């Protein structure tokens with residue numbers, strides 16, 4: 500009999516987060532160790548004291564791991580410990596070596612085992628970088644951070660508070676009171692503004708232009724960059740944006756700059772927006788993209804540009820699958 504260790508973290512103390520994280524952790528332990536459920540003798544789970552909304556053992560039973568004795572316990576409150584963490588010990592009859600599994604923020608606990616992977620992807624609007632980053636994160640089973648969503652949320656908050664974006668003092672005031680949280684629910688990034696999920700609302704076409712405007716303020720960027728660096732220092736992640744490889748994570752080991760012709764990007768955005776039911780015109784989108792490119796490239800603070808050590812990917816004639824394959828191969832070559 501062998502003991503297999505594992506751990507993961509949740510973004511918030513909610514039953515859904517606990518269910519999602521426990522299911523993912525135990526499924527990964529099962530898959531990476533080639534376990535048959537019948538060979539599992541027992542599963543012990545523990546959670547940090549900030550997790551109170553559901554027994555992890557109950558989540559395990561609900562996820563189909565209830566065929567053996569399950570047990571969950573509370574860990575002592577240790578100062579400086581990784582918060583919102585769930586640990587697992589699975590005892591099972593296996594022949595090979597036990598493969599430990601550390602996911603999400605818990606990867607930071609055992610870098611000796613997991614190695615932290617930080618991938619920076621930059622590029623202009625519509626280059627396909629977000630799709631690529633999302634798919635790559637899924638494939639590597641690490642977190643995806645869409646930094647554009649954070650600037651979009653800042654823009655939305657200015658709209659909500661009636662602040663004129665060209666009035667620096669008004670924007671500064673909004674930013675001082677900003678209540679923005681990035682959460683992860685079942686592997687999906689959720690942008691929470693003033694306690695409300697605004698993930699859909701920030702995708703509105705008019706918010707795109709406003710986000711580009713608000714992101715030109717240095718004080719907005721420094722606040723967002725602090726949040727982004729904190730996330731990247733705690734866990735493996737794929738981060739996409741305009742300045743990740745140059746300013747946010749200049750030391751990232753893996754950097755990519757994804758681009759495509761303005762026409763291809765406009766057509767992609769047009770198809771996406773139409774699919775979402777927005778009434779948009781191709782010509783307007785093309786104009787909007789050109790305008791945003793100009794603003795993002797010419798702003799004084801952290802303009803959009805390729806880091807010298809970033810791999811350039813022109814996705815004009817590539818499918819989303821081909822882009823991910825290319826990125827994954829490049830990363831593999833380096834590891």
Ligand code: DC
Pocket residue numbers: 624646647648650651707710711712714715739740741742743791795
């Ligand atoms: O990637 P996106 O379209 O969601 O980004 C919205 C705007 O936010 C974009 O025009 C530029 C800005 N942005 C930025 O300045 N830096 C980032 N890291 C991400 C986005």
